Amino acid sequence: MGDVRDDRTGTAGSSVPVAPGTLLVASPALSDPNFRRTVVFVVEHRDDGSLGVVLNRPSEADVRDVLPAWEALSSQPRSVFVGGPVDARTALCLAALRTGVATSGLDGVVAVRAPVALVDLDSDPAALAPKLRGLRVFAGYSGWGPGQLAGEIERGDWIVVPALPDDVITERHADLWGRVLRRQGTPLALLATFPAEVGLN
Numbered sequence: 001m002g003d004v005r006d007d008r009t010g011t012a013g014s015s016v017p018v019a020p021g022t023l024l025v026a027s028p029a030l031s032d033p034n035f036r037r038t039v040v041f042v043v044e045h046r047d048d049g050s051l052g053v054v055l056n057r058p059s060e061a062d063v064r065d066v067l068p069a070w071e072a073l074s075s076q077p078r079s080v081f082v083g084g085p086v087d088a089r090t091a092l093c094l095a096a097l098r099t100g101v102a103t104s105g106l107d108g109v110v111a112v113r114a115p116v117a118l119v120d121l122d123s124d125p126a127a128l129a130p131k132l133r134g135l136r137v138f139a140g141y142s143g144w145g146p147g148q149l150a151g152e153i154e155r156g157d158w159i160v161v162p163a164l165p166d167d168v169i170t171e172r173h174a175d176l177w178g179r180v181l182r183r184q185g186t187p188l189a190l191l192a193t194f195p196a197e198v199g200l201n
Contacts, residue, residue: 021113053083075134084142095135134169
């Protein structure tokens with residue numbers, strides 16, 4: 001890992017600044033059980049802190065049991081995903097809008113980075129259905145206070161890379177960590193070959 005270029009950028013091989021719609025990919029060395037081998041989608045990034053959701057941690061709870069009105073719009077698997085360790089009783093919803101659909105004038109939707117948007121779960125699912133390619137419901141979120149995320153990036157805990165809209169709604173969440181790293185090219189792609197358990201090779 002190389003030096004951080006400034007307090008908002010990733011490590012060597014990634015010069016992408018942290019911003020809504022970017023991904024934080026856990027480095028192989030990050031052992032915190034809340035974030036080990038996770039991919040976090042950044043929803044908000046400001047001077048007073050950052051907020052994101054983990055994209056590859058489905059829970060055992062089904063959307064139909066928690067928010068039945070949204071089940072039909074949920075992407076497979078139709079589980080509530082664990083967005084992070086903060087406030088697990090809070091539900092957040094991210095959706096990928098269909099091509100050509102804008103958030104302006106669309107009730108119940110707030111742009112994150114087109115075509116990904118936050119969806120107000122109190123809005124009408126039927127009205128939004130024709131506008132969405134899919135959505136994901138998250139319980140809890142990942143949060144950082146002022147300067148905290150920059151410090152973790154500088155320490156080498158996170159790699160900042162661009163997101164694809166399908167990262168949010170993919171069915172292939174189980175191997176998302178490795179797939180995101182591999183598509184970055186070398187040297188970052190090599191990190192995907194690290195064994196899940198140190199000592200296994």
